[in-house]
Amino acid sequence: MTDLLGAKMKTLADAAAFADRARAAGETVVLAHGCFDLLHMGHVRHLQEARSHGTVLIVTITPDRFVNKGPNRPVFTETLRMEMLASLSFVDCVAINTGPSAEPAIEAIQPNVYVKGQDYADSAQDLTGKIVDERRLVERLGGTIAFTENITFSSTELINRFFNPFDPQVRGFLDELRAEGGLDEIRDLIESVASMRVLVVGDTIIDEYRYVQPMSKTPKENLIATLHQSGELFAGGVLATANHVASLCREVDVLTVLGGEDSHADFVAAHMKPNVRLRTLMRDKGPTTRKCRYIDQSSMRKLFEVYYMDDTPLGGALEDELAGRIAAAARDYDLVLVNDFGHGMITAPVVRALVENARFLAVNTQTNSANFGYNLITKYPRADYVCIDAAEARLASGSKHDSVEAIIHDRLAPAIHCPRIIVTQASRGCTGFVHGEPPCEVPALADRVVDTVGAGDAFLAVTAPLMAAGGKLRHVAFIGNVAGALKVGIVGHRTSVDKTSLIKSVASLLR
Template structure:
C-alpha cells in the first residue's frame, strides 16, 4: 500500500512511461478527507475509463474548508486512498489547486464529480482553469454520475466536530437557509462602493526563543529568531472588504517619517485605492511584539505611535476630503482605533452624511477609556467587543444582552449592534428583532489579533446591501473563525475561501 504513495515528480515520470506504452492515464484530485462509498464509486468509474488511475490530494495547508478541517492529515488521507484496490498511485500536491498536477501528469481523463459540471456554480473559480489545462495536453474532463455524498456533510452531521451549542445552531440554520442564499447575499455587495476610514497599524512580530531570567537583572532574556511585519488596522479591513466589493477607497493616516507606504501599497488588495493623509513629524503606527513561535504566544509589546491630536490644518485637510466625497459611497466603514486620526469634526461628518454608517471604536492599551463607541451619536451598524460595550455603557456586571438593550441603545441611535465574544461567539441585537446569540464556529485559535475586524469588515457591506442582521453576523462569525487560524495578516482571506467555508458549514 505504501509503495503506491509517490512524490509529484515520480507521478509525472510514471504517467509519461504509461503514455509512451499507449496506456490511458486517469487523474482524480481532491481532499478525500472522510473516505466514503461515493468516493469509491467515483474512482471506480475513473479506473474503467483508463489503464492507470492516479489520485492526488490537496495538502493540509490548502484545504479551504475552514477551521478544524481537514479532519485527517494529508499522510493519513493518502494512506486511506492508497488502500483502495482501484487506485494505482497516490500523491500529495504542494499547491492550492490542481493545475500544476495536471501539467505534470498530463492525464487522458481528469475525473470530477457531477457537481462541478456547471462551471459558473464553482465558488473557487478553479474548474474552468483546470479544464483548460487538461485540454491543453489533449485530455478531457470526465464528470462522474453516481450517488454522491459530501465529506463536509458527513463530518457536520455524524462526527460532531462542533460543541453542542454550535452544532444545534448550525442544524437550525441549515433548515432555514442554503448555500445559494449565502451566495446571493455576498453577490449583492459586488457593485457597492465603500469608503473605509481608519488608522493604519503595522503589526511587527519578532519571533524569539525565551532563555530565562539573567542572574543579575530582573528581566526575561530572549534569543532572536526572525521577524515579520503585517499590514493591520484599517488596511486589513479594507483588504477584506475589497474581496467582496469591487470599489473600496481607504482614507488613512500615515506618518511622514517612517511611513512604510511602499510596504502598505504592496499589500493592498487590487480593489482597494489608498487615500493617504500624513502626520508631519510623526510615524505610521507600528506595534512590535516579542512572540514565542512555538505557540504564537506574545510576550511583550512596544508601540511606536504618534497618537496626539492632529494639528488643526492637517485635520481640516483630512476632514474636508471626506466631507467633499462621502456622498459618492454606498457605505462608510469606520475603523476607529483611537490613535489621533478621528476627531469630533470627522465623527460629525460621517454621522450626518453617510448613506450607511458602520463603526468599530476600539479600546486598546494606548487609549483605554478614552475611545468609547458613545462618541458616535448614530450609526447603522456598530460592532465592538464585550469589554468595549461594558466600558461605554458603564456597566460591569449585568448580562451583556442587558448592556446592549438597556444601555447602549439609549445612548446611540443605531439599527444593529453586534457584540463579539471571542470563544463565546457574538451577540446580535436589533430593536425590531431583539437579541440572538451566535456561537463561535471554531474552538482553537492560533492568533486572535484582527478577528473582530474581520467580522466587522464582512458584515458591514452585507448590512449596507440589506442583509438580515443575523445572516450577516453568521457570515461575519465564519470569517472571524477563519482569521483566528492565521498568524497576523500572513494570509489574506479570499472570497472563494469564504464561500467554500460557508458551503462547508451549511452542508
C-alpha cells in the first residue's frame, strides 16, 4: 500500500476532523456511504458524479459486522474495501462507519451534500427504511441530499452471477427459488406476521462468556492454565428467542421462571426489545440458570463450560401457577412458542396446559449436557410445529441409523401428532416435513461460523410465526437457514436476527 493510500484511509473521528478543516478552508464536503463490496463501473461513475456536487469527497463504508447482504458476505474485508476506494483519484478520504446505518457517519462528517444512488430516490423501495432518517439528519445538520443518475449495477447481482461463493447444490436451490418468483412471496410472508401476538414460554438462561488466553501446562498438575482477559453476559435461552421474534411480530410476551438467588432480574429486564413484555415467576431457591463458557479469545474456541442452576422440576404452588397462567392466556395469542431447555421449568402439568390451550403450538425440546436423553420431544403429545436438530430427532425416535426423512415421517410425526416438523442438520441444512407433502431438503447457507450458540433458537424463532401464518415449507425452511446463517456470525447474543437483516439477506441471495 502506498503512503498516499494510507493517508486517505482514516478512522471516522479523523475523517470528521478532515471534513472540519476542509469546510474551514471554504471547501464543499460531499459524503457517499455504502458497502462497496465489489467495486465496479457503476460505483466509479456514482462516486465521480458525487464529487461533482462539491470539492471534497469522503466515502464511508459499512463495517464487516454490519453487512446485511446474506451469508458469506462481505466478500472483501473492510480493510480491502477501504483500499479499493482510496485508490480512486477523485476520492479524498475513506473511513469505516461505526454503525449499521449511515447515521453515525453523517453525524460525524456533517456533509454539505450527502449523495445516494438513484435507486434510493424512491424511499418506498429502500428495504432498510433508513433513507428517510438519513435525509432528515442531513437536513437538520444544514446539508442537502442528492441522487446520482448514472448507470447502476448491483454488486450483489454481479457476485451472484459471476463470483457465486456457494456450491452447486446451493446455487441450484437458489436458482429454482428465483425462477419461481420466490423473493416476492417470501417478502410477503415475512410481512404477513407483523401483527401477530406471540407468547414465548421457556427457561431463562444467562449466557456468560469469559475470554481467556491459554498459557501452558502447569508444572505439577495435568491441566492447562489460562489468563483472564474480559467477559460478557448475554440474555439467552427463551429471552434470546423472544428478541428474535420481536423483530418480526408486533407483540411478544415471555412467560419464564427466574431463580430467587442470583436472579439477574434487572439484567434480564434491561436486555429485552421494547415490544417484549416479561411475565416472570420467582423460584424461592436456586439461581437463574447461568452457563459460563471459557473461550480462547484469539480463536473464539470454547474450552469448557460451567453450569450454575437448580434443574429439579417445579412443583407445588409454583407449578400450579405457571400451568394456570398458560391455561388462562394461551388462547389469546396467534402463536405459543415453547423453548424447552429441560432445566426443570416445563413439567407434565405445564405441557398439558400448553397442548390443551394453545391455538398454534410451536415447540423445541433441546438436548444439552445437563439433560442428555431425558428431554425429548415425545413428552408433547401434540404440537402444530416442531423444530429440533438431528441428534434430538434420533434420540426421540430411538433410531441411530435411519434416514432423517424416515425418522420424521414414520416415527416422530405419528408419535406427537404433529403435521409440521423441521429437523436442522448444521452444515447439511435442514429437512422439513408437512403432512401430505413430500419431504423438503434445504441446503445450509453459511460457511463462516463465529459462534454456533443460539443458532437453532434463531431458526425456531423466525420459522414459528411463518409456519403459523401458513407459509410454504420450502420458503419457511429457507428463511430459517438464512436466520441461522446470520446468527452464527454473531458472538453470543450481542445482537438479534432482525427483520431488516433477514429481508436484505433474502433479497441479496435471490437477486
